[in-house]
Amino acid sequence: MKVLVVNAGSSSLKYQLFDMDTEEVIAKGNAERIGLDGSFLKHKAKGVETILSKVLTNHAEAIKLILDTLVDAQIGVIKSIDEIDAIGHRVVHGGSEYTKPTLVNQKVIDDLRGLVDFAPVHAIPNTDGIIGCVQVAPQIPNVTVFDTAFHSTMPDYAYLYGIPMEYYRDYAVRRYGAHGTSHKFVGQKLAEYMGVPFDKCKLITCHIGNGSSITAIKDGKCIDTSMGFTPLEGLIMGTRCGDIDANVIQFLCKKTGLDVNQVTDILNKKSGLLGITERSSDMRDICAMYEKGDKAAVLALEMLAYRIKKYIGAYAAALDGVDGICFTAGIGENTPELREMVLTGLKYLGIKFDKDANYSIPRGEDGLLTSKDSAIPVYVISTNEELAIAKETVELVSNLKK
């Protein structure tokens, strides 16, 4: 079975074609600068990367070019697009209604477009990617896989804010979370490494990337996660502030003369690691500065590590104990300095940190960060959201055929 996974952004459309019998990626790439001057497709297959320059005015044209390239006699990998059994779409927000992978029809497309207030940056491009596929290859089933879905099992006392209930009733203001596909994927792997069933353990998964979130999983279900109504809540991130007293917004408006939209923009795009270091949101830059003893970089790492520790502590309490913890995503997988700062501060949980292992696990590989006699094992686990989406797509499409 072959599945094409599509991740549509506002001006880009990333794709991976999986052979799900082997879970191997047989081609992948990115259509970039869609709707802008100089659009092109970067396509990689059989170890060769090809750049194809072509005017791409919308997502449908990008999908057409991708499908044409996949069947191309020279650089393609399949003979006909009919070899693609399904297309799986990454969708950032499913609102309250979409809590599991869903087969696309016109209602789904209309509903997802309506979620623009919940995912202002992603809702329209995500739906444009789906519409493009439906237009260009109507015979292939499209499946939406939602970043919010895994968090739909949170209890009401965890997802509600302490504001008047009418805002939840009238406008669905509540916590939704994000990165759900990744948390579920690494959570399942963590349980596998621990040799326990995913649906019979208590786990904390730390997805630390440019956007970051931590999730508490009990018996295979999310019971709490650090991102909220939008991805602004929770940890300190690349450019987002994470948890903050909401009154700061009004105060800054008064002091600076900026309006609410401008201050909100600052909290989303100019804060976090970028705001603290005043130089970069990228952990590679910050680690280079940290190695030279740069004070702002040290502070940024300390602030991030402190907040991760606080969330782990909070979720250990929420779960009433924890059996295993893991780190994943760009920073979680690649920044041993940060993992050390977090894990040396969790002795009260009985965690015995293995410093040598932490610094010697090769990048991109999974490994154990604690010693054998640690009360709780902590792993680094590579996330693979595309493979997770492909798996969910296969499951739904296979059930349809039964």
Ligand code: ADP
């Ligand atoms: P997102 O998917 O949220 O855009 P990623 O999970 O790709 O983000 O994480 C991006 C972050 O990971 C960046 O801060 C980047 O610097 C960091 N990162 C990626 N590779 C490395 C590395 N080799 N060393 C340190 N940090 C890294």
